[in-house]
Amino acid sequence: MHFRDRREERTGFQESGPYKASYDLQTDFVMVYGIDQSMPQRVKDWRDKGYVVHLMTGVSWGEYQSYLNGQFDGQLHWDEGQRNQENQDISHGKDVPYMVPSISFSKFLTERIKIAVDEGVEAIHLEEPEFWVEGGYSEAFKREWQIYYKEPWLPPHQSEEAQYRASKLKAYLYTRTLDRLCSELKEYALSKYHRFLRFYVPTHSLINYTQWQIISPESKLIDLPAIDGYIAQIWTGTSRTPNVYEGVRKERTFETAFLEYGMMQELVSGTDRRMWFLHDPIEDNPRHTWTDYQENYFKTVVASLLHPDISHFEVSPWPRRIFEGKRPSEDAVELKGIPAPYATTLLTVMHTLGDMDQEDIQIAGKSEKIGILVADSMMYQRKRIDASDRASSRYDGTGEISIANYQDQELLDFSHFYGMALPLLKRGLWVRPVQLDNVRRFSNYLDQYRLLMISYEFLKPEYPDIHNVLAQWVKEGGILIYVGDDSDPYHQVKAWWNTGHRKHRSPRGHLFESLGLSSDTEQGVYKIDQGVLGFLNLSPDKCAKSKANSDVLREFMNDCIEKYNKDIILEEKNHFLIQRGPYTIAAVLDESINAEPLELKGMYVDLFDPELKVNEQVTLHPNENTLLYDLNYRPSDTDIKLIAASSRVEKIEQTKDGLQMIAKGPEKLNAVARLSIPKEPNEVKCVIEDTEQTINWEWDQRSKTIFLQYIHNSGKETTISLNWKG
Structure with a gap:
């Protein structure tokens, strides 16, 4: 039993730090973030660990001081930063302004990104082409207005007319920049290296950008042939933005995420372009507790999986801040690292996402x-x-x-x-x-x-x-x-x-x-x-x-x-329920037609449970959701089947006396797996580089599955052997 090739690029993450075993998530690809002196070494290190390597960099903001200060072409470019009505810089940090994407700025980005092309990255992600609604007052933007509209600049706050025209121009400028960048660099890679270079745009949803008052190209990107796809940058940070329903303003993370993911699906609908759905186990705001992050993460995962047309995922931005960072504890007295059960569950979900390309999709009830x-x-x-x-x-x-x-x-x-x-x-x-x-x-x-x-x-x-x-x-x-x-x-x-x-x-x-x-x-x-x-x-x-x-x-x-049109039937209910192959995804809504729980009966493994428990009944109440593996789904033609694991399982093969499984994952994190096997083993061993490690296991007779618990070590191969003979 062999598992997917990394070149399928079903799961990936972005990271600005160097390779480190503590956040070696073992996805298919990694997006090395940022172009600096360390970039070539970071690319090499991740590639040496077996990853397909992409590069990600900001297209509207970044460490672009060499351009701003004149080292690039001998001219100062600080007048190309976005500025607001009070003539203040709109910045992403100290000396990091959001940019007005001029022709000269696109030339700078092109030359800068060539360095990454020379290092052999297979794809480039130009993230977040963003122009703030409050911007439109810098000298560079005034020049662009004159070129585009062939008339003197108008202050955007002067009238609806001026605001609307300024916004259309902002969207055009980033469309132009992405078209120039991607086209020129694709030609560069083909002519110099005979290599086809792919370009993707990680972008928030149209819903979120509208709500947050940001202008971006969005659907205009569909018209650019040099763009190969997108990352839907949707996570708790976007989806927890409060909205109003029946007079009540509050966070509705699941509902907002459901709409956002649906919106991003439209960027690839009817095209051959790829879409990765993003999840973030925490978010940019560092003030929430680990429990809050976990609950909202589950909501975004479930919301995304209710869109079965998409089966590629960015499982995390910045895993270093997840697995090495600290956040408030429940009593808010001190900052703590990620709780071990949440870390284990995260890895399980991340690897499960790589198996979501299922042909058999069943939606419960009417689905008009x-x-x-x-x-x-x-x-x-x-x-x-x-x-x-x-x-x-x-x-x-x-x-x-x-x-x-x-x-x-x-x-x-x-x-x-x-x-x-x-x-x-x-x-x-x-x-x-x-x-x-x-x-x-x-x-x-x-x-x-x-x-x-x-x-x-x-x-x-x-x-x-x-x-x-x-x-x-x-x-x-x-x-x-x-x-x-x-x-x-x-x-x-x-x-x-x-x-x-x-x-x-x-x-x-x-x-x-x-x-x-x-x-x-x-x-x-x-x-x-x-x-x-x-x-x-x-x-x-x-x-x-x-x-x-x-x-x-x-x-x-x-x-x-x-x-x-009486043949259209709308079935009102308080939940969503869908089956993607063996995976059951469900969410029960609050503020709905009733508060009745959703009850599922059968034989399920709870993939949000760090112990991967087997349940014969799952009950969901309003504002709860779940991701389950249905053990009764289509009996397998093999006696051995991997149900779930918080490791990348490279191989499972039957041996003379049992089976052997090869797994990899971040060091020192508690790993778990559940397998369906013919009968209870009498011996289970875990070995890393010829050294036997501790492994705990538990047999479940009802489901004929075994639960394994072990520890990864420095990203090295973990060999687990089960023996049920002798």
Whole structure:
């Protein structure tokens, strides 16, 4: 029994430190972070340990002082840092400004990254192309405005028009930079080394960037042929950002992560590009307890696994800070290292993620997908224009935001989006963010949906032909529900729907016109050929603020379905449950239709349990989730099967008297494994480099599985032998 090749690159992590046995996670690949004098040695050391080696570096911030101070081309470039309305630097640290991505900056990055190409890395990750909404005031940005718009710069806080145009320019600048970088370096690698170099962009979700008031290329990256894929940078730090549901503002980590991962799935939907889903066992904010980190980590893992189209994972950023760092204890009196049971469970989950490419996917209950249309333009209208000319509040997940006033809090809540998504998601409905911009890219993009919701109160369609596609989709049998009251001040920006012969108050008017209706159409449900348009004349943020309005939204959607398309059945429940091969993934929602527990009966191994216990019944209560191995799933054609392990199991082979297993993992961490074998052994041995080590084991007669507990040592091979003869 042999196991996957590292070249499948199913699991990986990023690390800026040198190789160290204490965080040798034994994934398929490692992303060596940062380009400095130590980079060549770090690449070599990780490669020598058997890893496929990639490189990751920041594309909007980093240790770029040689460029800023003129060593690169003899010119100072401090005027290319992002600056806010008060002419202050927007920085990631001391002397580390977020950059305005000029042509000369892209040249600098290209030359800098060539060093990594020369070292033979197989792929390069250009992370977090970010331009803050509060930026747009530096001299470099003013120059770019003049080049792009062919007119003098306008302060972004001056009007909705100026803010919207500044944001579009910010997205364009990072799109241009990534296109230049990736194209030139791919040509460099092919011409000099006859080697195909891959490029990936680790990026937050469109939902998170919009909520945190950051501009990024997002779906525009789909148009760049030199980009090979992405990492979905979603973790507790993004997903714990509070939102409002039925008038209550609080953290909803599972629900937010579910939507974020769904959003990132859209960046590769219909393409051959790769997506890795990221999890982080802790997060950037160091003030939470280990228990808090663990609970929220489980929520993000489960949320990601409910999207079975993705089966590649970045299992951790910065494992050094996880396995060597310290965080508050429960009594908050002192900082402590990671609890041993959590460390063991982390390793088990990380290796389990490498086995998620399962063909057999079973979703419990009705799984009709409800698409909520979103667009890159959500990021372009994330500043309120008022008489005070205040700078935007800034939130980056590392601490508490200082809210200037009620309107700032309203903006951060992003209730226009969550007001449509949470009333459905909280009823166990399969809500999916759907990228509106993609309807122009892929002719069949909407084919998998029969029910879509849209509002232009927090986004704008950038091209009128989008409505042609939506109208045709409706006419062919789709149900489109429009939620909005035309109250958004950004409807007034100078755009295609209100210029020339088009004089619509909002883009909704053109959408309705494309469907054969007047822009003055009153709220109601309208038959359009074989499909339906439902118009709910209500701003979607109001659906977040009260249960009454959440109920209005749900009831209106049901009216649209019941009146015109009764074969669509939405099954409301308080949980999600899915089977990916032998793996059962489940989450029970709080604030749902009831507080009843979900009970699963059978024979399961709990993969969130450091002892990998076998359970004949698993009970989940609201706000709980699980990842299980179903021992009753499809009996194997072999008597020996690895169920789970907190090691990378390189090989299991049957011997004359039993079996032998080769395992690797970080040193000094408690390792566990559970195997299905024919019968109880009478001897179990653990050997590292000819030295016998302590191993504990326990036989479970009900499941005919054995539980092993042992210690890794310095990343060396651990040989475990089971003997059941003699």
